[in-house]
Amino acid sequence: MYPTSRQQDAPLRRSARRAASIAAVLGACLALAGCAGTAAQGAGQEAGPAEPAPGGTLRFALGAAPQGVDPQQVGTNVSIYVARQLADSLTDQDPVTGRIEPWLAESWDISDDLTRFTFHLREGVTFSDGSDLTADDVKAGFDAIAGDLGATAPLAASYLAGYEGTEIADDHTLTVVFDAPNAQFLQATSTVSLAVLAQETAAVDPSERLQGEIVGSGPFVLESYTQDQGAVLTRRAGYDWAPASAAHDGEAYLDRIEFSVVPESGVRAGGLASDQFDAVGDVLPQDVPQIEGSGGTVLTRANPGVPFILQPNLTRPPLDDADVRRALLLAVDRTELVDTVLSDAFEPATGVLASTTPGYVDRSDRLAFDPDEAGRILGAAGWTPGADGIRVKDGEPLELEVTYAPVFTGSGPVLELVAQQLRAVGVDLRLRQVTAAEQTTAQQSGDYDLYYYNVTRADADILRTQFSTAQRNLSLREADDVVDPLLEEQLGERDADARAALVADAQDAILDDALAVPLFELSQSIGVRGDVHDVTFDASSRLLFHDAWIEQEG
């Protein structure tokens, strides 16, 4: 009565088959990445760049999945790469001078007290559904953001804080009214967050808008969008209202742009070298030789705004202790971060604003790497080294957790290295990787010790958005009489120099209280093939494809 060998062998074979199939999957992953890595071909072109010619499809590999395609709701760089092409803004910020120039608004007047902004819209602009751009479209968009849409469009809502309403004088003239001075609003109208959409879009459900239910006036229109996979854009026929900073007027050159999501940077670089992609985002240092070796180039531009920082939650001990926070400022070796994990395109943070932001002041002396001083501060605050090297106070180890979403592909290695640096001074930093959606949830419920992020904006008012207790208040701190008043005051200051002085004081005040641990400045690092030309950055370092063109064969 013993089992036949067939009976007994079946499960064994099954296991072996399963082992083999899992091994095959793992092997395939490796092989894919490996082949992509070695299949580099000489893709450089011999002749000099020809004249821009219309036509062609640009295949772009994004480093992370977009949140959606609604310009007003999205905030991550990869999302904006897609969304920025679909809609235009009232104004355009010149990437070189930083000045605000006309776009959909031909001109504007601002009242002396900075509360009333009157825009005169350009004639002849149409949305992709054929309807004309009117003052009603702008009003509907602003009303929605100040109303229900604000919950899912935090950035846009913060630009419209204090919004009282929009008065319409005629079809092409409107006045946006605020209840208090608002020095940042004119720059805000140039951002993708306040891009102008057709008024029908304002009535659409926010989640459907993210999936593509939007109508804009941009140089491209959305053909399809698949969450976590990519998007396809096609040229907008009849587009004729590019801003002055664009190299040419009229329609875009490219027929189509195909965005796909490729999270592994090595696969993106290999795909560029082997002609699967024409351009790739988030190029990491180890990929640069491969891209340049195959005839491509790496375009970079530093993002203005708040650099990547760790923002402490002041309601969580031990981060309620300002000394612990100050020690963190000195315990991070920012130069080592950039040299080890990031490429030459990146810079160590030298303050709570990135160096390309108007109003930035260099405070690198306050952020110099000094582990001894960090250790001394912690010791003086009662944190003594424990048995395993981690400091202890009243029996509690000095443990912190950083919550981060991998929206920038270098984030994981950067934070691992930060953890290693902090461990050297006796701080145990744990990494908690979450999805972008989970990060939003964690932020809303205050469930984090340290919040890792950056925000791109070419105006110092971003400090108020991120640090004022009346705004996002990621530090969850109580209102104070130093930081908050400075941030409010700069918003009402019409004189540029006086505003810059207030902003400088605010940057110092934030460091005094160690409300942020700056790490490094984000740069957009884009790899493009040799036959792709004129992919450009806007003032906020986001990509524009209106001028881009591909050399056509024959």
Add this chain to the structure above:
Amino acid sequence: MTALRPPVRPAGRLAALARPATLVAALAVAVVLLWALAPGLFTGHDPVTGVPAERLQAPGAAHWFGTDHLGRDLYARTVHGTSLSVRAALLAIAVALVAGSAVGLVAGFTGGPVDEALMRGTDVLLAIPGLLLSLAVVTALGFGTVKVAIAVGVASVATFARVMRTQVLRVRHATYVEAARLAGAGRAAVLLRHVLPNAAGPVLALAAVELGAVILAVSALSFLGYGATPPTPEWGSLVAEGRDYLAVAWWYSTLPGLVVAVFVLAVGVLGRALAREGRTDR
């Protein structure tokens, strides 16, 4: 009465294990188990703290497996990652073995509608690809090595239940079981003292064979990012971390991957030898 006594297997017959391939496999498994128990004996490098200036160095005398993107010694990370990976695999096997055996034992011994219900349940589990089932479970449980182990274990329960049931069916009507019943032993006593010991052999051999598949599954989940949080090393996550550097640092994914492959093969060879042992016994 001697004829009615249950046959007892000789404890460990080493003759069939003495083939060269089996010996090499046993050696490999022994080394890896020692890595898991006493990693400090095999490497003096710190697995979590690296020297950033020595990043991405090729394998050499100083660093046998080279270094990773933060200048950490990859051999040290592989050795120190063994403990977590192997412990997770053993836990997964334990979950599958205990739960699967219990289901198979009850189904085989009880028969009737209970048997039907339990076996149709395992059929459903078998219909779902193992890794997919593990992914579903780990997504519900959350991240972490223990949760990965449970998820992988759950996916293997059905296989164990099947084998155990077959064995119980074989033993259930054996003469010594009938005799024990006639002698007045209770159902539980018969089940635990007579049926279980005599049905356990092939199930334990299956556990040895499954170990290889389970280690791969645990590594696969950790490769996908469900395992330990960085910087804690784990076999699967080591392979995953190296993906971005394949073009410039071939050793990063390759060497930890080879260790996994060799260990899984060795466990497989050893498990098959044990299974053969079990079969020639009877």
